[in-house]
Amino acid sequence: MAAKKPRWVVEKEQAKKAATAETVWLFGLHAVRDALQNPAREKLRLVVTKNALDRLGEAVVAEAGIDPEMADPRKFPAPLDPQSVHQGAAMEVKPLDWGSLADRCLGDGERVPRVVMLDRVTDPHNVGAILRSAEVFGACAVVAPRHHSAPETGALAKTASGALERQPYLRVRNLADAITELQGMGYVVLGLDGE
Numbered sequence: 001m002a003a004k005k006p007r008w009v010v011e012k013e014q015a016k017k018a019a020t021a022e023t024v025w026l027f028g029l030h031a032v033r034d035a036l037q038n039p040a041r042e043k044l045r046l047v048v049t050k051n052a053l054d055r056l057g058e059a060v061v062a063e064a065g066i067d068p069e070m071a072d073p074r075k076f077p078a079p080l081d082p083q084s085v086h087q088g089a090a091m092e093v094k095p096l097d098w099g100s101l102a103d104r105c106l107g108d109g110e111r112v113p114r115v116v117m118l119d120r121v122t123d124p125h126n127v128g129a130i131l132r133s134a135e136v137f138g139a140c141a142v143v144a145p146r147h148h149s150a151p152e153t154g155a156l157a158k159t160a161s162g163a164l165e166r167q168p169y170l171r172v173r174n175l176a177d178a179i180t181e182l183q184g185m186g187y188v189v190l191g192l193d194g195e
Contacts, residue, residue, distance in 0.1 A: 053068055
């Protein structure tokens, strides 16, 4: 009998699969509610229990223009990890396209623009928490490399508790090139090391 994989291994495998997927399953009431309210989010399928639909609000679901599929809480049909705490709500979506680094990071002159750059932060829970914090302190974007960083996944969205829908999360080909581009826009770059 094969040993059960640790949760972090399962999440890493799911993140790798999600990075190559063209759709993402978001789960949890906050993540699904905020995705429903985001007009930029392409929504494909919504699976909810009766209780979750009541908590989301039928008006929110109707306004999003998507017909919910009702599900039995004991046999939830969305393809999620069995240990995921979906709270009776899951939605299949296309990943958000936030545009280019220049589109997001050129300041409008009203406030000091801030950008958070992540290098090799692969845990979706950490990235979700960083998105929440970045939103609170007014960052115009969170930037990470396309490889060796957490892709947009349900676990990331749930941990971000809705911030993924409002806080731009850009994944760039090369972090050093992105830093150079930001310096060209007038950004001062400060680096922190955990050591």
